[in-house]
Amino acid sequence: MKKAVVIISALVVALLGALIVYDATLNKTVSESFFAMNTLVSAEVTGISAKEDCEEIENIVSELDIRILSRTSENSEIFRINKNGGGEISGKTAEYFSLLLDVCEKSGGAFDFTLGGVSDLWKFGSNPVIPDEKMLADAVSHSGYEKVSLDGNSVSVSDELIIDFGASGKGIALDEIKNHLESSKTKRAVVAVGGSVLLYGDGEFTVGIRNPEGNSGSYIAKMKTDACCVSTSGSYEQSFEKNGRIYHHIIDPKTGYPSENEVVSVTIVSESGLLSDALSTACFVLGVEKGFGLADEYGAKAVFITKDKKIIPSDGLELEITDNGYTLVSR
């Protein structure tokens, strides 16, 4: 009898041990960061396959850039389109084109992925300069999403415009990562590709809204949300000062100059990474009122930060201001 009790106790202990080990493996959290798409990518993944998932995330972002989005990689679909004025594209790329053309149209052209020639003249990312006025006007006249036509898996471009998916590529990467995580054993993940973040898994997440006047680790508000994609576009991201004026990388497609209105940053919350990223750029150019209108059309939520230090969120967002220099204002 005594012997049986000892054996059963030993079994229970062994079983508990196994359960604890099993659970510890299930909840393994792995973090990594790397550089891709000209930006920092950081991932924190929890789950039984966290290590493999992190490796796969790196593959997904690099492949997406090299094979599809990069303007400089000679093997990418965008490179080939820019070089040949169009051509056959993969089904996936056709879907990106279709969704982004819709954002161009619905934003009334405030969002325009054909501004590569204009952005090149500003040289943001290398040695920014104020472009020659005539050259800028010329580049603007050659751009325009209306000159792009999509027919199934074939795209054609009717001018010397240069396609640039810079305003949506990071969000597209989040959608591809989310697809992978849904087929893996991941419980929870937070993946940031530059200013676009994927929040994946059950439960609540807290994200910080960056201080437009501070460094990248300084926040003015906290936002609680369920799983989603969150993208921010801000004039502070790539900018330079010349003769007392600040020039930044988000362009008004009508003029070719940096977009100028009351907004310093826009954060968009959406289930789609492509939309959160594209809409953050579009809403930055549109300004508060029209921007909210566009976000509504896509069922997305927005938080605008204005030059006079107001934080204006869509209804239903759970925000807490953490910097009393800013005022929460309802829409």
Ligand code: AMP
């Ligand atoms: P984001 O940081 O997502 O707002 O994207 C900004 C990048 O998108 C810029 O660096 C340009 O490459 C490109 N871009 C600038 N202005 C526009 C615009 N109005 N519409 C679409 N893309 C733009």
Ligand code: MG
């Ligand atoms: Mg964007």
